[in-house]
Amino acid sequence: MKKDLLISAPEPTIRRMxxxxxxxxxxxxxxxTFISTSKMSVDLGFDPTQIRKDLSYVDIVxxxxxxxxxxxxxxxxxxxxGWNIRKDAILVxxxxxxxALMGYERLDQYGINIVMAFDVQPGKVGEKIHGIEIRHISKMAEVIKQKNIQVGIITVPASQAQAVASMMEDSGIKAIWNFAPISLNISKNNVFVENALLYSSLSVLACKLKNL
Amino acid sequence: MKKDLLISAPEPTIRRMxxxxxxxxxxxxxxxTFISTSKMSVDLGFDPTQIRKDLSYVDIVxxxxxxxxxxxxxxxxxxxxGWNIRKDAILVxxxxxxxALMGYERLDQYGINIVMAFDVQPGKVGEKIHGIEIRHISKMAEVIKQKNIQVGIITVPASQAQAVASMMEDSGIKAIWNFAPISLNISKNNVFVENALLYSSLSVLACKLKNL
DNA sequence: TAGATTGTTAATCGATTAACAATC
DNA sequence: TAGATTGTTAATCGATTAACAATC
Structure with a gap:
């Protein structure tokens, strides 16, 4: 529909998609072969108007x-x-x-293609996990530049996450998917950071359970 | 502070905590030994008023x-x-x-104690992963009732998630932490479901990257 | 046609943020 | 005291939801 003026959807809408x-x-x-928002509403437990509103951001009639x-x-x-656009990624x-993420075949269904992983542990460097090669972190910047990698996935302990993020930023990464439970400081704001916030999700659970 | 009338905090507040x-x-x-909200604001990139508002839900002056x-x-x-209250959990x-979740020692820092895991694969049943015993799913209901388990963690493929959730519900689980990318139907509404929504997080990343 | 559905505009609701009094 | 900070009340902003016209 419309799509003449491209207004980007609100984040809650994106998260429901x-x-x-x-x-x-x-x-x-x-x-x-067809589905109505009233049926979707019943099955998903969302308001039908909300579903139609959400779908209004999508190119469908x-x-x-x-x-x-x-x-x-x-x-x-x-x-x-953007699931149909391939995004080359590295994981640290x-x-x-x-x-687990490297083994998650489904990831390329979302357009994410992990081409290489990095670590510092001698036992890991040089090995392969689920077919993905692991190299020493000192090689990261070079690989990012050479292969024009856009996405960096951070699964290191919190204490090392900021250092890794800064290296990624300097190497020209466009977006970071961060699993470390800290808030990353990105000096230039040309890098988009998305926090997976597993602990936030867990906290909602713990909090609700407490108040039961 | 206050805490006389216990108003539960908004979910965005809980997620920032x-x-x-x-x-x-x-x-x-x-x-x-002391921290001001102005300093926190600079370091975390949050509005200082928002931080004070968030902290107003917490028992601190x-x-x-x-x-x-x-x-x-x-x-x-x-x-x-509720991180200081131990919550016994099973993982399916x-x-x-x-x-990965079983190996995540940090989980008990959040009060989550995985006492046992379940699967259907013969190669896994009977084994231990990171010290946690894996049993056949048919034993789940019994274990939940016997050990009075409160939390169920679902890390099965989407196609089996609803069946597992229903079994958990019937066995008396209080809360479900769901990693499957589907919306679970819980008939009685005495079970709290929290979706980890990794794919939502990933979608925000992919979407932002597309519009770059 | 009657009725179910889309798609949009307007009203509501709730979270964020601005303003500021109270405090030490 | 002056000034930095807390904690709260009021204003703003944005998302959700209600209402409804248009359509087939």
Whole structure:
């Protein structure tokens, strides 16, 4: 629809989008080719108006009395989210979490392609985890520049996260996906930082449980 | 402060709290014993009024012209978040992500104690990962009831997440920390569900990168 | 046509931020 | 005292939701 003037969607809208995609993919197996926001509302527990508002940011047109064409809707949301654009990434910190991310095949479904990982531990450097080569952190800057890497994933302990982030910034990384529980300082503001905030999620759980 | 009438904090406030704790712990090593919201504002990039508003939900009193006592503030926020109350948990899905969570020693810092894990794969059942025993999923309900487990962590593929959630609900679990990218349906609403939403975080990154 | 649905405008709600009195 | 800071009240901002016209 519209899309003449490109107003970027509010962040809460962006955060709901993947839920729509995963839900819609589940419908693909079924007999229906169209889905209405009233049905989505029931299944997802979201307000139908909110769903329509969210979908208004996406390049799709619904049919009155019918709904949205499922397949096209999935494609449109994926395009909106940038999942169909490949983003080369490097990962720093090949510990438990880092390894889990490297093994998460699904990641390239989101357009993220981890081309290499870095660590400092001698036992890890030179090895491969889930097919991804691990090199010493001192080689990172060179690789980023050479391969024109856009995304850096930080899965090192909090104490080393800032140093890694600064190195990434200096090497020309465009965006950082940060799993360390600290707030990164980026001096120039040409690097976008997204914090995974697992501990925030866990804290909401703990807090609600406490007040039960 | 107040705390006479216990108004639960807004969720955005709860989500910022862990950032405060991690930041404050970093200060403990330093020479200062007090911290002002103006200093926190500079270091964290948050509005100082917002920080004071957030702290108003916590059982702490600041000193005029001085700030908040760091050590007491940490303790107060941790208490607020329920990190100091132990919550026994079970984890279902001993794959990459599940293993990473089992290996994440830090988890008990947040009060989460994973007592056992479950899976269906014969190669995994009977083994231990990071010291945590893995049993067959068919034993789950019994263990939850016997050990009075409160928290269930779901790290299975999306296709099996709903079935696991329903089993947890029936067994009397109080809260679910869900890593599967689907919206869980809980029939009775006496189970609190917190979605980790890693893919939402990743989508914000991909979306921002697309519009760069 | 009647009725279900989209898509938008307007109202509401809640969180953030500005302003400022109180304090030491 | 002067000035920095807390803690709160009021204003602002933005997201959610209600209402409804347009459509098929």
């Amino acid at each position: 993947p839920t729509y995609v995963h839900y819609l993919k589940g419908l693909e197996a079924g007999p229906e 619904g049919k009155n009395r019918v709904g949205y064409p499922i397949e096209q809707l999935i494609k449109a949301i994926e395009d909106f989210l 910190g090949a510990g438990h979490l880092g390894s | 862990p950032t405060y704790v991690h930041y404050l712990k970093g200060l403990e090593a330093g020479p200062e 600041g000193k005029n012209r001085v700030g908040y006592p760091i050590e007491q503030l940490i303790k107060a926020i941790e208490d607020f978040l 899905g001993a794959g990459h992500l599940g293993s």
